[in-house]
Amino acid sequence: MKTIQFTKMHGLGNNYIYIDLFKQSLQGRDLSLLAQQLSCVKTGIGADGMILIAPSQVAPVKMRIFNKDGSEGKNCGNGLRCVAKYVYEHKIVTDNEFLIETLSGCVVAKVEEKEGTVISVTINMGKPIFENKKIPFNSSLERTIRKTISFNDQDYDVTILSMGNPHIIFYVDDILQAPVTTLGPIVEKDERFPEGVNVEFVEVVNEGEISFRVWERGSGVTEACGTGACAAVVSSVLNQFTNKNKETVVHLDGGDLFITWRNDGDVWMKGPAVTVCEGVFYINQEDSDV
Template sequence: MKFTKMEGLGNDYVYINCFSEKVENPEKLAIAMSDRHFGVGSDGVILIKPSDKADFTMDMYNADGSRSEMCGNGIRCVGKYVYDYGLTDKTSISVETLAGIKYLDFVIKDGKVDMVTVDMGAPILKADQVPVRSDKEQVIDEKITVAGVDYHMTCVSMGNPHAVMFVGDTEHFPLEKAGPLFEHHEVFPNRVNAEFVQVIDRHTVKMRVWERGTGETLACGTGACATAVACVLNGKTDDEVTVKLLGGDLIIRFDRENNKVYMTGPAKVVFDGETDRF
């Protein structure tokens, strides 16, 4: 089986072209290939498939084999893959995901995709649709106590659930301890991706993320989008913000008039490979 390892700001996945490859058990494959000692090493596996609703389908599995609705860094790499590897010659495409159809625009440099802007659609704020258990219609700046520590969370779905907390210092925040406790907290029926955010100024924030089913990753595109929305809703930043992640920067714009979020960032190929092990 042929595969390509790609990364968006260090959020790395193994990509498989299902126009030419057949995957029988994607859950088992994701666990095996994601292993950083006995496999290829990644945050998960993304299958690129045909679609009868869009140009392509993105089918995503986390490192623990669980299925995920969407990944902002992952979908940018899907865009780069289908253009660079000749599956399309269009510089604007649509991709079907479990979170709906997303629209991508490419910036081409030396014949290959350099940057990708993704129309991530409308943020979902209704508590029962995120989902998060609450007696309020929306969870904005709502208190939550985890391991005896009080936080204030804003919950946003970008097709997958996010809880955004503002902290004073992301660098020294105990993410390895707090992350799993948020992910599996009883108020999140489908678990949650947890973002811990430090506001630098009206245009810049720093973010660390604990991703559901994976743990801490170097970047999370949907998490950066949820963070930007939370920043705007809480009056922390302007509508366009640079989100500084461990793997690099994403530019997120929350178009409040049209209720859409746009994400711009890079996508890169790490290497191509072939295996008969999995």
């Protein structure tokens, strides 16, 4: 195949190239390299990564996510909302509520639609994981909830958890002054995180609102991170800044998400998903072994 049909979508500015494997095949291709090529803004399409929409043995649809550096992620909140919008609008699913398989397990998606167009998606992101060995984070501690950790010989009070992928949360007084591009890449590659880590900076606005910026592993600065926003809300509840079982508005660079950590332990996220464009990506002759 010398061409690949694609759809570009975004959730609050967190944009990916989506490839429908119900319609075409990428068998034999180097998916890591393809993600890098598609994501390159100068020679490709330009995106935060690539997401595959594929058949599943355990759910109506499966999502695979590759960051723009080619690494494969386990989960993506903004990506899940876009996948839900795509499969519903393309009639791959017909129910308003359905399962999506990810590398970190199956999640429930609920779409709100008007005349066949999805206007918002709610995702059950599952339960947070706090055990350091499961995140994974190499530490003598069993958990890291508001603990002092040193990076570059400076101490920070942080909370570390997983929402299907690892997150570390720093609290700041002014979100606009957060060291996203300086501290973010240092923490992402810290050897204590054997799989890397998503680095979140949070300013608490009030009991029902937080402001959020992120350095995503494998992608760098992005406009939004759904799993990171969920992790930030869980962390804020644990740190007694916000309340459990009550909706928290998370202000991201790309817009707002509405997140609730319910009493049953599940984290629910609601937000938009937008289709940007559709097109054909041409595989150059020298890239034919991709």
